[in-house]
Amino acid sequence: MSTPLVSIIMPVYNGEKFLEEAIDSCLNQTHTNIELIIVNDCSTDRSLEIATKLQKKDNRIVIINNNKNLKLPASLNVGHKAGKGEYVTWTSDDNIYNLNAIERLLTTLKINKVDLVYSDISKIDANGKELKEVSFLSFENILFGNFIGSCFLYKMEVFNKNDGYNESLFLVEDYDFWLRASLHSKFFQLKENLYNYRLHRDSLTHSISSNNNKNKLFIKNVELMYSSFAKSIMLNNHEVIARFQTNILIHKEIQFDWIKRNKNMFFEFLTTLSKLKNYSNKSALKKLLMNKITYVFVLNYKEKQNISRAAFIILNFYSVLDTKTIKTLIKYSFFKK
The missing domain is CATH 3.90.550.10 (Spore Coat Polysaccharide Biosynthesis Protein SpsA; Chain A)
Incomplete structure (x- = not known):
């Protein structure tokens, strides 16, 4: 053979x-x-x-x-x-x-x-x-x-x-x-x-962080890439999804209230995406989104309204909540100052 x-x-x-x-x-x-x-x-x-x-x-x-x-x-x-x-x-x-x-x-x-x-x-x-x-x-x-x-x-x-x-x-x-x-x-x-x-030191990957021009090109192309991908999933409001993906990847500040305003678009994106064979695990997708929003919650912990924001996460992701997330929400709502 x-x-x-x-x-x-x-x-x-x-x-x-x-x-x-x-x-x-x-x-x-x-x-x-x-x-x-x-x-x-x-x-x-x-x-x-x-x-x-x-x-x-x-x-x-x-x-x-x-x-x-x-x-x-x-x-x-x-x-x-x-x-x-x-x-x-x-x-x-x-x-x-x-x-x-x-x-x-x-x-x-x-x-x-x-x-x-x-x-x-x-x-x-x-x-x-x-x-x-x-x-x-x-x-x-x-x-x-x-x-x-x-x-x-x-x-x-x-x-x-x-x-x-x-x-x-x-x-x-x-x-x-x-x-x-x-x-x-x-x-x-x-x-x-x-x-x-x-x-x-001479690798292409290293040059992205060490070379300012390449770093700018990297960010620009990340934005273009995510925009094109999100648009292939949903024609309307795809730029909201692309912005969220980009800012998570490059560690750019995201306001928690912006996430709350665009909640429905995130869930619409996941619902449409879950129809594809590689993304059919709806619970895994929802948990992934929860983890990223919890990450934003932690970055905003110095601001007020932490308890209401924790409640937002619990109400929208109760079906996939895990012990780690619950402990994080409690820590940054009541004990982290």
Whole structure:
């Protein structure tokens, strides 16, 4: 019985420091029927030299050289369109797969008859030392953050249905892809650690917090991403939902009275969303909203009216109230000054 071809896309831009290790982690997979498509985005270091050296040793490597620097989302599209596999994933030039990652992802996807599977990861430092394991929250949390992570596998048809990655949403291209895919493709969360995500000063993720221009672009694109997603769920008042999602993600102040005024819109959004297969757990959605509103309640604890605000949360979320939330409401209504 033949094993399916998996296309692994690796966009590369000046990744010489960790590139060989990243490539080796792909080539040494227990699932050997892979093609590794390296998209060199006009690197000015030794990245192309390293990739070419390894290509001579393993013909599963395909190298594509962009004529100009296209940035990550466009490079992902280039790689996907060149891919021949029924299944596809992508990885960064500084991260490392566990050797059985592709095999476990593929097996899980097929057994559960889903379109996309993702796993837990470890965070490592520049020297490869594990810093901590990351176990992602349940799927519905994707509404307020990218909890798919960096280790995943999906059918190529997911990419096609999405019409690829949005090239105008640099820095949130993956998060946007997951949100759009969640509207038409079935996701599955594999609670196994299969990937090593490297933290270092030169990473794209680090640049968002350290580079003011990139941080501004990140916030702008988060707003655009959430606005588009909310509009796909509800045509009217979608900007209220997008504003709430954005402010939660970037930790921007939210007035509790604004939440009370827009309560009906939040519940309308969840009701409509729950009709989709990935969001069918209505209780989980309601509890997620309760947790986010409780978070806002805590941030506003210095203000008056805490008791009435706690009552608002209890009355609207009594069916999903848990001990932790009750204790928080009591603490910040009566004891926290």
